[in-house]
Amino acid sequence: MDWIAQNRPTPALAPMPFTLPQPRRRFVPESAWFADPRLADSLHGIRHQGRVCVLADLLAQHHQLSPDDAAALCLAAAVHDCRRHHDRADTGHGQRAALWLQRHSDTVLTVLGQDLPVRSLVRAAVAIRLHDVPHEAFTRPQIRTYQQAPHLVDLLKTADALDRYRLPLKRWWPDLTRLRAAAPAWLPTVAFELVIRSERARLNGAPHQQAMDDACRLFTTPAKGERF
Known part of the structure; x- marks a missing residue:
């Protein structure tokens, strides 16, 4: 984490606005x-998926998704x-996760406090199923699947990629x-900061x-004297 923090990709990262949207x-x-x-505690574990959810929510706001599509994207x-x-x-692994969500959607929605229509669950599963497949590698059946929710697939891929600063x-x-x-120009900076803050907190013993x-x-109170 010290190496990542010391190698902040400036000036490539744009400064964050004074007021950020709230996830x-x-x-x-x-x-x-x-x-x-x-x-669960790995590079693709709980915190990775939690950060990707936050980034997905910010992207949903930026693209003015409907409430159901935004919730489907964040669920994915x-x-x-x-x-x-x-x-x-x-x-x-995307295909496996999509099938798992379809089989356990009631439990997942209950735990996350969500109530989504079947159409939104299908779109979430589509995004999950294709998130790990490069666009250029899509088969014909995958192209047809992609066309069911292209915006959610692309937004999940973007949110997932932005967490690669870890x-x-x-x-x-x-x-x-x-x-x-x-993505808004400041979102990569947010992504970088989320990695630093969450991983350091975990290393310090936080659940x-x-x-x-x-x-x-x-998103509320940057540390005193912090600069971006």
Whole structure:
């Protein structure tokens, strides 16, 4: 974390506005939802999915999604990696997570305090199913699936990519020129700060939810003297 903090990609990151939009949905998955409970505290674990949810909510606001589409996007973000078998490429983990959500949607919605129509759940599953497949690699059936919710797929891919600042090599960090869904110029800075704050809180012993709560204070009271 010290290396990541010391290698802030300035001046590539734009400054944040004085007043940030407030994330309206901050879903944090439960460790029991992971295919391997050990991965709940991994690079693709609870905090990653929690941060992607926050970023997805901010993107939903930026793109003025309907309430149902915004909730579907944030739901997808909160569980998109929960059926991974490991932290490497793990081909097919999006498909597994989409199927898992369809089978456990009642439990997930209850825990997250949401009530979504079936159409929105289908769109969330579409976004999850394709989030780990590059657009250029879509098969014909995947292209047809993509057309059911192209905006949600692209926004989930963007939110997921923006959380790559957690990775310990700059070449793994997000290439902003490859993002298909437009993001406000300040959002990568928010993404970077969420990584630093939540991961440091976790390293200092905070539970996952508290680590995310600590990180999200960014939206209300930046630390005194902090500069972006």
